[in-house]
Amino acid sequence: MGPARLILACRSEARGLAAIQHLKESTGYEKAELMLVELSQFSSVKAFADKVEAEVENLDLLVLNAAIIATSFEVTEDVYEKSLQVNNLSLDLVSLRLLPKMLETAAIRTETP
Structure with a gap:
């Protein structure tokens, strides 16, 4: 869909960063960012x-x-x-x-x- 900004809200920084990396590798999308929330x-x-x-x-x-x-x-x-x-x-x-x-x-x- 190519959003201008995509925020992944995760409680685990390591898992969130891994998800962003997987997203980049599998789709080429590079505008995802992580925000932590418990x-x-x-x-x-x-x-x-x-x-x-x-x-x-x-x-x-x-x-x-x-x-x-x-x-x-x-x-x-x-x-x-x-x-x-x-x-x-x-x-x-x-x-x-x-x-x-x-x-x-x-x-x-x-x-x-």
């Missing part, structure tokens, strides 16, 4: 959304496909069961935090000259 921490999700809000001019598409499978009960520092926070609450939080940017982008894209 979905099991609301503070990280908020910081990520703030960074996108500040640094990204247009947000045309947001893919929310992160998930974990919990093999044991674990509580996050925000006092939620980890899979609930990662798979649901944090994805909802980031989408709600970035919705104004997406609406702003949609308004720009649909303005008549």
